[in-house]
Each structure stands twice: as C-alpha cells, then as structure tokens.
Amino acid sequence: MEIGSWLQLLLFIGLLFLLTRPFGSYLYKVMETKEKTIFSPVLGGCEKLLFKALGRDVEKEQSWKQYGIALAFFSLAGMLLTYFVLRLQHILPLNPQHFAAVEPSLAFNTAASFAANTNWQNYAGESTMSHFSQMVGLTFQNFVSAAVGIAVAAALVRGIARKSVRTIGNFWADLIRVTLHVLLPLSIMLAIFFISQGVIQNFSADVKAACLEKPAGREPAQFIPQGPVASQEAIKILGTNGGGFFNANSSHPFENPTPLTNFIQLLAIFLIPSALTRYLGLMVGNKKHGWAVWSAMAVLFLASLMVCWTAEGKGNSRYPVLSASSGGNMEGKETRFGIFNSALYATVTTSASCGAVNSMHDSFTPLGGLMPLLNIQLGEVVYGGVGSGLSGMLIFVILAVFIAGLMVGRTPEYLGKKIESADIKLCVFYILASAILILAPAAWAAASRWGVAGISNHGPHGLSEMLYAFSSAAGNNGSAFAGLSANTPAYNTLLGLVMLAGRFLLMVPVLALAGNLAAKKVIPAGSGSFPVHGMTFIVLLVGTIIIVGLLTFFPALSLGPVVEHFIMTGSGKLF
Amino acid sequence: MKALAGEIKRAAWAVILLTILLCGIYPLAIWGIGQLLFSEKANGSILVREKGIVGSVLIAQRFTSPAYFHSRPSAVAYASSAADSGGSNLGPLSKLLHDQLMARINNYRRENGLAASFPIAADAVSASASGLDPHISPANAFSQAARVAGARGLSRDQVMSMIRLHLEERQLGIFGEKRVNVLLLNLALDGHE
Numbered sequence: 001m002e003i004g005s006w007l008q009l010l011l012f013i014g015l016l017f018l019l020t021r022p023f024g025s026y027l028y029k030v031m032e033t034k035e036k037t038i039f040s041p042v043l044g045g046c047e048k049l050l051f052k053a054l055g056r057d058v059e060k061e062q063s064w065k066q067y068g069i070a071l072a073f074f075s076l077a078g079m080l081l082t083y084f085v086l087r088l089q090h091i092l093p094l095n096p097q098h099f100a101a102v103e104p105s106l107a108f109n110t111a112a113s114f115a116a117n118t119n120w121q122n123y124a125g126e127s128t129m130s131h132f133s134q135m136v137g138l139t140f141q142n143f144v145s146a147a148v149g150i151a152v153a154a155a156l157v158r159g160i161a162r163k164s165v166r167t168i169g170n171f172w173a174d175l176i177r178v179t180l181h182v183l184l185p186l187s188i189m190l191a192i193f194f195i196s197q198g199v200i201q202n203f204s205a206d207v208k209a210a211c212l213e214k215p216a217g218r219e220p221a222q223f224i225p226q227g228p229v230a231s232q233e234a235i236k237i238l239g240t241n242g243g244g245f246f247n248a249n250s251s252h253p254f255e256n257p258t259p260l261t262n263f264i265q266l267l268a269i270f271l272i273p274s275a276l277t278r279y280l281g282l283m284v285g286n287k288k289h290g291w292a293v294w295s296a297m298a299v300l301f302l303a304s305l306m307v308c309w310t311a312e313g314k315g316n317s318r319y320p321v322l323s324a325s326s327g328g329n330m331e332g333k334e335t336r337f338g339i340f341n342s343a344l345y346a347t348v349t350t351s352a353s354c355g356a357v358n359s360m361h362d363s364f365t366p367l368g369g370l371m372p373l374l375n376i377q378l379g380e381v382v383y384g385g386v387g388s389g390l391s392g393m394l395i396f397v398i399l400a401v402f403i404a405g406l407m408v409g410r411t412p413e414y415l416g417k418k419i420e421s422a423d424i425k426l427c428v429f430y431i432l433a434s435a436i437l438i439l440a441p442a443a444w445a446a447a448s449r450w451g452v453a454g455i456s457n458h459g460p461h462g463l464s465e466m467l468y469a470f471s472s473a474a475g476n477n478g479s480a481f482a483g484l485s486a487n488t489p490a491y492n493t494l495l496g497l498v499m500l501a502g503r504f505l506l507m508v509p510v511l512a513l514a515g516n517l518a519a520k521k522v523i524p525a526g527s528g529s530f531p532v533h534g535m536t537f538i539v540l541l542v543g544t545i546i547i548v549g550l551l552t553f554f555p556a557l558s559l560g561p562v563v564e565h566f567i568m569t570g571s572g573k574l575f
Numbered sequence: 576m577k578a579l580a581g582e583i584k585r586a587a588w589a590v591i592l593l594t595i596l597l598c599g600i601y602p603l604a605i606w607g608i609g610q611l612l613f614s615e616k617a618n619g620s621i622l623v624r625e626k627g628i629v630g631s632v633l634i635a636q637r638f639t640s641p642a643y644f645h646s647r648p649s650a651v652a653y654a655s656s657a658a659d660s661g662g663s664n665l666g667p668l669s670k671l672l673h674d675q676l677m678a679r680i681n682n683y684r685r686e687n688g689l690a691a692s693f694p695i696a697a698d699a700v701s702a703s704a705s706g707l708d709p710h711i712s713p714a715n716a717f718s719q720a721a722r723v724a725g726a727r728g729l730s731r732d733q734v735m736s737m738i739r740l741h742l743e744e745r746q747l748g749i750f751g752e753k754r755v756n757v758l759l760l761n762l763a764l765d766g767h768e
Contacts, residue, residue, distance in 0.1 A: 070582050136599075143597045184596075201606050201610075207631075212630065212643070213637065223657050224631050225654075230617070234605075248705035252707065259745065260751075262750070318667070321680065330701040331663065331665065335708055336710055336754055363663060456664060459668060460668075564668060567668060
C-alpha cells in the first residue's frame with residue numbers, strides 16, 4: 001500500500017466528487033426541465049426526427065403501468081434484434097473471420113444478457129462474434145439498456161418528488177433524451193480518447209504476425225485480433241454494461257491499453273450513478289439528502305476496496321517466495337495495472353453492476369475474491385449500475401426509514417410521504433426476489449450434474465464459481481469467476497432467465513413504488529420527522545444494507561470464500 | 576388495445592432509428608475520426624520491419640531464447656494458434672496452479688542463476704489476465720539482465736542501461752505501475768531501433 005497508490009485513490013474519489021455536482025445538474029436538465037443542452041445544436045435534428053417518428057403521444061405523461069408496458073415492448077423488440085443478428089451473422093456483412101451463426105441457446109443467453117444490462121458472456125468475442133454482431137447486435141443493447149436503467153431511476157425519483165399525481169414521466173421521452181444528450185456524446189468523446197491511447201477501431205480481419213523469435217515451422221506465429229473496439233468500449237464502460245469485445249475484457253491491451261485509459265474507465269463507470277444522487281437531491285429539493293446517499297455509498301465502497309486491496313497485496317500465503325515485497329497476487333493481473341488498480345477496478349465494477357474486468361476475479365485470493373462477490377450480493381447499490389443502482393439504493397433508503405420509524409414508534413415517513421404497508425411490501429418483494437434469484441438457482445446448480453460439470457476449480461472455490469455466476473446474473477453484473485464453463489444449454493438457459501428476471505421482474509416493484517409514491521400527499525416536516533441527511537441517516541442506511549446483505553448471504557459465503565481463506569492459511573490442502 | 580398497438584409500433588420504430596444512429600452512424604464516425612487522427616493506433620499499433628509484420632507494441636509474444644527478455648506466462652499461448660485472450664482462472668488453492676508456479680519458479684531460478692532465497696517478482700511466474708500482457712515489472716527485467724547479457728556477450732551494465740532506457744514510468748507520473756515493454760526492449764537489443 002504505497003504512497004503512489006493512495007494518490008491514485010485520492011484522485012479518483014476527489015474527481016468523482018467534483019464531477020457529481022455539475023453532471024448531476026446536467027442530468028436534471030436532460031431529464032426534468034428538458035432544456036436545450038450544449039449538444040442540442042448537433043443532435044437537436046436527431047431528437048426532432050425521433051420524436052416525430054414516435055408520434056405526438058411521446059410528450060404525454062404515463063402512469064407507472066403505461067411506462068412499464070412501453071419499456072417491456074421496447075426491450076423485447078431490442079432483444080429480438082440482437083438474437084436475430086447473432087443467429088444470422090454468417091450471412092450478414094462485416095464477418096472477415098467467417099464465423100458461423102451463434103448457436104441458439106448461446107444467442108438467447110447473449111441477447112438476454114445484453115438487454116438486461118448484464119453482459120454476462122458465455123463466449124469469447126474474438127472467436128465467436130463478427131464485427132457486425134459486435135457493432136449492431138451488442139452495441140445497440142449497450143446504449144439502450146443503459147438508457148432504460150436511467151429512465152427507471154428517473155421515474156422512481158419523480159415518484160418520490162411529485163405530490164398527489166398518477167404519472168411518472170414518459171418512457172419514450174426519457175429513453176431518447178438520455179441516449180442523445182448523455183450516452184451518445186460522452187461515448188464519442190471517450191471512444192476518441194481511447195483510440196488516442198491505443199484502442200483499435202477498424203473492420204479488418206486478424207493480423208498475422210511473424211513474431212521476433214520465430215518458432216520453428218510456424219507461420220504465422222501470432223494472430224492479432226482486429227475490429228471496431230473503441231466505439232463499443234466507450235459505451236460498455238459508460239453504460240455500466242461491461243461486455244468485452246475480447247474474452248479478456250478490459251485486461252486486453254486493445255480494450256484498455258494504458259493506466260490512463262484504466263483510470264478514465266473507472267471514472268466513467270461511476271460517473272452517471274454518482275451524478276444520479278445529485279439528481280435525486282435536486283429533484284426532491286433536498287440536496288443534503290443526495291449527498292447523504294452519496295456518502296453512504298462512498299463508505300461502503302472504500303471499506304470494500306480496502307479489504308480487497310489488502311488481501312491482493314498480501315498475496316497467496318501458500319507462496320511466500322512471491323511475497324508482498326515482490327508483487328502480491330499477480331496471477332490473472334496485468335503489469336501496467338498492478339495490484340492496486342486491479343483491486344480498484346474489481347471493486348468499482350462489482351459495486352456498479354458493470355462487470356467489465358481488468359483482472360481475473362477467479363484467481364483472486366479468497367478474501368480478495370469475496371469482496372467483488374459480496375458487492376454484487378449487496379445489490380450493487382454502491383453507486384451501482386446506471387439507474388438500477390440508485391433504484392436499489394432508494395429501496396434500502398425506504399427500508400432504513402421504515403426501520404427508524406419502528407424504532408422510535410412513529411409512522412415512518414420519507415421526505416414528507418407516509419411509508420405504508422403497500423410500499424414496504426414492494427421493497428421487501430424487491431429485496432427477497434433479488435436474494436432468491438441468486439441463492440435458489442445457485443443451490444440447484446450445486447446439487448446438479450449439469451451445474452457441477454462446469455466447475456474448473458474444485459473444493460470451496462467451485463461453489464464460489466457457481467455462486468458468483470448466479471449473483472452476477474441476478475444482479476445484472478456480468479463479471480465472472482470465469483473458470484466456470486457455462487456455455488452449455490442448461491447454464492445458458494437458466495442464467496439467461498435469471499438475468500431477465502433480475503432486470504425486468506425487479507423493475508415492476510420499482511415502477512409500482514414510483515406510482516404509489518407519486519400519488520401520495522406531502523405532510524410538512526415536523527420536529528419529529530426523521531432527517532434523511534446527516535450522520536445518523538448515513539449510519540442507519542449503511543447498517544441496513546450490511547445487515548440485510550450479510551443475513552441473507554453469510555451462510556453461502558461461509559461455504560465458499562470464507563472457508564477457503566481458512567484452508568489457505570491453516571493447512572496445506574490443495575484441490 | 577389501440578394503445579397497445581401504438582406502443583408496439585413505437586417500439587419497432589425506436590429500435591430501427593436508434594440502430595441506424597447508434598450502430599451505424601456512431602461507430603462509422605468513430606472509425607473515420609480514428610483512421611484520420613490516429614491511424615497507427617486505430618489499426619493495432621502494428622510493428623513492421625523489413626521482413627514483414629513483427630507484431631503489435633501492445634501484444635506480448637513468446638520468447639524462449641536466453642538472449643531475449645521473456646514475457647510473462649500466458650494462459651492462451653500468446654495467441655499463437657488463433658486470436659485468443661484470457662487468464663488461467665485458477666483459484667488460489669488450485670493444485671494445477673501450484674504445479675505451474677513451482678515449475679515456473681524453478682525454471683526462472685535456473686535460467687537466471689538466482690539463489691533459492693532470492694525473492695522472485697510475482698509477475699515473472701504468474702499468468703497475466705489477458706495472456707497478452709506486453710509488459711514485465713522492472714524487478715523481473717533486472718533479474719533477467721545477467722542471462723541476456725551472457726547470451727549476447729554484452730556486459731550486465733550495458734543490458735541494465737538498456738532496461739533503464741525502456742523503463743516506462745507511471746503515466747503522467749501518477750497512474751499505473753512502472754513497467755518495461757518486452758517486445759520493444761528485445762527489438763532494441765537486436766539493434767532494430
């Protein structure tokens with residue numbers, strides 16, 4: 001834990017903090033006041049055209065059910081597009097490697113995965129997907145699944161902010177505004193920056209290289225992949241999608257060539273989720289509340305990072321000759337990133353429901369690997385995915401406020417709105433459903449031949465691989481303990497269904513809650529109201545998240561990474 | 576029912592128009608800008624020498640000769656039979672990892688004449704995440720200097736100064752880790768630069 005790493009951490013948190021305010025205000029402008037932005041002169045034409053094509057109703061406010069139906073139709077249409085692009089890639093253009101059509105269960109899994117903003121990948125991009133599939137089938141979802149996530153969060157926040165109305169905004173307007181004024185312009189800037197650092201953007205076939213030290217009788221000696229990477233990389237990161245162009249994801253030198261691209265990727269992952277807390281503060285007219293939520297996220301983030309960073313820095317205690325002084329646990333890590341930037345990336349990507357990786361989580365030390373897994377299981381509410389993070393966090397906020405109300409014996413209220421039985425039922429449904437979506441299929445896999453067949457590491461690590469897979473799928477993260485061979489019909493289907501449920505089933509209680517809250521009257525805050533800012537609130541919120549998370553997942557975790565840690569330190573057993 | 580049909584139509588239009596914008600115009604514009612401003616990088620930072628394409632500055636190659644610095648171990652054989660990337664994904668208690676590490680540690684010691692107590696740079700014996708990591712740590716490079724010098728009939732100091740010349744500092748003095756690009760260093764040793 002040397003000074004240079006602390007400096008990078010300070011810069012990261014500092015810049016994130018500084019960007020939150022202006023960018024949150026910008027989101028407010030895009031989503032709420034719907035003003036012209038600095039991009040309107042360029043993209044205003046597109047916006048007009050899109051609004052015109054979608055018809056006049058796009059300006060009309062929707063109830064939560066109408067909003068949800070529009071969202072469902074749109075996501076289904078997008079999923080079909082991706083599915084058929086993958087199935088037909090052998091006859092579509094831009095396939096210089098002549099890849100065959102993607103097999104049906106894998107195409108379903110991938111379409112579900114990308115539509116659900118998960119980007120779990122049961123394939124290696126460079127040997128499966130044509131440039132067309134990457135550029136159209138997958139990039140499309142990278143944009144719109146992110147926009148959908150932000151739209152839902154915006155709708156929930158509207159529900160909280162509004163008084164005595166039945167509507168929560170218009171899905172189509174939200175989708176288009178976010179895509180055109182946030183995702184597209186930022187992606188363009190990011191993509192150009194990435195290319196300047198070495199990320200590739202072309203449509204060529206693999207380059208065959210002779211290599212400096214020619215192995216006897218082998219020509220070519222190396223296959224260097226090509227493709228339109230930069231344009232996809234930008235939105236993969238910004239939209240907390242995480243689906244890599246290549247198998248190695250953001251550890252591949254063509255996806256993340258320099259420490260600077262790495263730093264910018266980290267910031268870009270957290271940018272929108274972090275700014276949404278400011279958007280929340282502005283919307284509800286209580287900026288301190290926004291910052292309190294931000295601070296609770298920061299506390300959880302830093303705590304998780306410290307554990308992961310320390311564990312990876314100490315390295316694998318079985319191999320003292322590769323001790324901390326000589327590098328820590330470098331298995332599955334890149335030299336340019338080292339321990340700190342690998343631990344930071346792992347923490348950011350799992351806190352944020354992104355799932356991009358710059359190191360292989362499967363090869364982390366037991367405690368180093370426990371943290372990414374736990375981050376996902378806590379609901380990815382630490383900044384979280386674009387939109388879905390804030391939505392999840394607000395569920396916990398309402399739960400925390402409810403618990404506080406019970407403790408002091410008052411009717412719980414949140415920002416002047418009474419929290420009633422129906423609201424709490426929706427919150428609890430959300431929390432229970434996310435836990436069941438992880439634990440039930442993971443248990444099924446662990447007890448089935450098809451499940452265990454996928455394991456690559458035996459002993460407790462094998463259980464961790466399955467647990468991580470379903471946590472990642474249900475939480476729409478997409479990162480993996482990637483040793484698991486999950487490209488089988490059983491895994492493809494089950495993981496695909498879990499991803500869809502983790503995304504779209506869980507949107508139902510969020511939108512219903514938005515509708516419920518929007519309809520409520522606001523009671524002016526009295527002296528007995530529980531303040532939703534300040535230290536007490538932050539502690540209560542952090543406590544609620546940790547207690548709910550640990551109570552739910554500790555038994556499973558203790559059989560995976562926890563016991564693995566004690567076997568590592570307390571015995572010489574190998575698996 | 577009419578409202579539902581309207582939403583289905585709207586969904587179809589939104590998918591079509593957004594596909595044209597986000598999957599056609601956007602990536603093509605980035606391609607155009609990339610090829611115009613940074614064509615070398617946009618095409619993979621490919622190194623071409625008199626005999627043809629040597630490789631990419633950003634992609635590790637296999638080196639086994641004692642006269643070359645060696646790249647980090649690769650779980651994908653340096654993409655030598657097809658485009659591939661990735662790590663070993665072996666867990667910390669893996670028997671296979673144990674066997675690999677022990678073999679690599681012994682091999683590294685023998686090749687470089689290191690004492691049994693000498694700490695080995697972890698990156699020298701651990702497979703990288705991408706399998707294509709073009710860099711090694713400075714400590715790893717320094718440990719290999721004597722071997723390379725011996726094989727080339729150079730003094731260790733000459734090789735050490737070559738390493739220092741190719742030592743990449745933290746980016747902007749802040750970001751990432753110090754490192755050495757193996758391919759560029761080996762090219763320089765061959766007098767290609």
